[in-house]
Amino acid sequence: MELLDSNPANITETTDQPEFFSNWNVQFDGHRANASGAANVSEEETTDDDFYRHSSIVTTVYCLAYSFVFLLGLVGNCLVVAVVFRAPRMRTVTNYFIVNLAIADILVVLFCLPATLLSNIFVPWILGETMCKLVAYVQGVSVVASIDSLVAISLDRVLAICFPMRFQITGRRARLIILLIWIVALTTTIPWPLYFHLVSAFPTSPEIRLCLEEWPSERDKDLYFILANVVFCYLLPLILILLCYVMIWIRVWRRSIPTESKDAHIDRLQQRSKVKVVKMLVVVVIIFMLSWLPLYAIFIRIKLGSEQMESWEDVLLPYVTPVAQWLGASNSCINPVLYAYFNQKYRRGFTAIIQSRSCCGIIRTTAADYEKRYVTTTEVHQGASFERLRRETHVRRSTPTENRNRPVVTATDSRPGTRNNSKTAERRDDHHDQQPSAMLNSAVVSTQDSIELNAIHRKWKSEVL
Numbered sequence: 001m002e003l004l005d006s007n008p009a010n011i012t013e014t015t016d017q018p019e020f021f022s023n024w025n026v027q028f029d030g031h032r033a034n035a036s037g038a039a040n041v042s043e044e045e046t047t048d049d050d051f052y053r054h055s056s057i058v059t060t061v062y063c064l065a066y067s068f069v070f071l072l073g074l075v076g077n078c079l080v081v082a083v084v085f086r087a088p089r090m091r092t093v094t095n096y097f098i099v100n101l102a103i104a105d106i107l108v109v110l111f112c113l114p115a116t117l118l119s120n121i122f123v124p125w126i127l128g129e130t131m132c133k134l135v136a137y138v139q140g141v142s143v144v145a146s147i148d149s150l151v152a153i154s155l156d157r158v159l160a161i162c163f164p165m166r167f168q169i170t171g172r173r174a175r176l177i178i179l180l181i182w183i184v185a186l187t188t189t190i191p192w193p194l195y196f197h198l199v200s201a202f203p204t205s206p207e208i209r210l211c212l213e214e215w216p217s218e219r220d221k222d223l224y225f226i227l228a229n230v231v232f233c234y235l236l237p238l239i240l241i242l243l244c245y246v247m248i249w250i251r252v253w254r255r256s257i258p259t260e261s262k263d264a265h266i267d268r269l270q271q272r273s274k275v276k277v278v279k280m281l282v283v284v285v286i287i288f289m290l291s292w293l294p295l296y297a298i299f300i301r302i303k304l305g306s307e308q309m310e311s312w313e314d315v316l317l318p319y320v321t322p323v324a325q326w327l328g329a330s331n332s333c334i335n336p337v338l339y340a341y342f343n344q345k346y347r348r349g350f351t352a353i354i355q356s357r358s359c360c361g362i363i364r365t366t367a368a369d370y371e372k373r374y375v376t377t378t379e380v381h382q383g384a385s386f387e388r389l390r391r392e393t394h395v396r397r398s399t400p401t402e403n404r405n406r407p408v409v410t411a412t413d414s415r416p417g418t419r420n421n422s423k424t425a426e427r428r429d430d431h432h433d434q435q436p437s438a439m440l441n442s443a444v445v446s447t448q449d450s451i452e453l454n455a456i457h458r459k460w461k462s463e464v465l
Contacts, residue, residue: 051123051208059121062322066117069330073109076336077102083349090345093174094277097153098339100178104145105332111138113329120322125198125211132211133193140189141182143292147237148181150285154244157278162251188228195221225303234296241285248278280342284335291331294324 052059080102084090115127115135125132156169169177198209215221252275298321301313339346 053120053123062117062120065326066113066329069326069333070109070113072337073105073113073330073333076333077105077109079350079353080336080339080346081106082353083346086353087345087349090349091171093156093169093171094153094281096171096174096178097149097156098335100181101146101149101153101335104142104149105335107138107142108146108329108332111135112142113332116325116329120325124208129198132198133196136196136211137189137193140192141185144185144188144233145181146288147233148184149178150288151237151240152177152181153281154241154285157281158244158247161248161278188232191215191224191228222303225299230296230300234292238285238289245278245282245285252278276342280338283342284338287334287338288331291334292328294320295328298324 054062081099084095084099112135115131118126127135152174156174159167159169192213195213195215196211197214199212199214200206200208201210201212202208213221215224298317336346340350
């Protein structure tokens with residue numbers, strides 16, 4: 001069956017074909033022209049009901065479902081961007097790529113979700129020629145940027161874990177990679193705004209105009225769909241991501257850390273932290289793949305399958321297609337939920353921003369203030385966490401003569417409401433109680449012990465924040 005038949009009257013012959021959305025999927029194929037208009041419009045008669053795809057009950061369900069995705073996706077992804085850029089400790093290479101992914105999801109939420117909802121409610125395209133081109137282009141760009149960001153994240157993780165001493169993606173390189181991602185996304189989707197137009201598909205109803213894809217050649221259209229949409233935007237990136245995470249899995253689970261090493265505990269903590277990050281990112285990739293798989297499967301069937309649909313397809317596709325649409329769109333709101341579930345830093349950052357109050361557009365409690373208030377580089381709580389760190393570090397008692405040449409480690413309580421903000425840890429040496437200097441309230445540690453304590457403390461801070 002020809003998607004865009006030169007004779008518009010032929011379109012009306014397929015009145016039993018299932019409906020497909022007229023804009024969200026417009027980037028893939030104009031194939032749904034048969035269904036989107038013909039399923040509800042006949043040449044003999046056109047009524048107001050012919051402009052609506054579904055009943056009022058189904059339309060209400062669509063509005064509620066898309067409103068939920070819109071609000072959660074917009075708020076969640078904006079929180080991700082705010083947490084990373086307002087907390088200096090969150091400005092890592094991996095988080096830069098996560099922010100890039102969030103920006104792509106915001107574009108989907110703002111430009112594509114409303115248009116998709118309208119295309120599921122109305123048969124004709126009601127947003128005009130410009131939006132017909134723009135919405136298809138923006139969604140294509142955002143999808144390419146999303147999948148390329150996931151590839152960049154997987155490459156960053158495999159380099160950091162498998163080849164830590166050979167090559168690292170610095171902040172400057174990360175920014176260049178992000179720029180390259182958007183250049184690729186903007187250039188590879190140029191055919192979409194070029195070949196999408198509003199077409200009056202029905203001679204007796206010229207007011208019903210559909211946003212359709214018109215290529216000079218059907219062969220070029222099929223080739224572009226296979227290479228640009230299926231291979232380079234879905235299959236090949238997922239294969240690269242899969243290979244990266246397989247390499248990470250082999251490296252992490254085969255790595256042995258000597259227990260007698262002084263740095264063994266720190267290495268185990270670092271390895272545990274990296275594994276947590278990898279688990280979160282693997283789930284993000286799996287959710288992305290599953291969210292878009294039904295939609296890709298439907299369009300592969302439409303594009304590459306037989307022109308004559310089976311009877312079961314005529315019955316099933318009208319119900320499966322809207323669900324596949326919503327599932328692909330919902331991927332834009334799932335990632336922030338995954339970050340909050342798997343990563344304590346994002347949870348704390350989300351909580352700090354949500355609980356903060358604004359005055360004249362200025363946030364009183366910023367993420368940086370939250371960090372400074374509770375944990376700083378030189379100030380540590382006297383709570384259970386710091387006591388655990390002190391027990392893990394060997395503190396040696398020394399003679400009064402040694403006390404003059406060794407550093408003193410001070411634990412400072414920075415919690416609000418505490419009277420004595422600076423307290424020196426007390427260590428009483430019973431062997432030297434005859435010396436007054438031995439009774440000073442100070443904890444004397446060796447230089448090596450101080451270095452070990454600082455290293456463990458830095459690791460503890462990275463887990464707590």
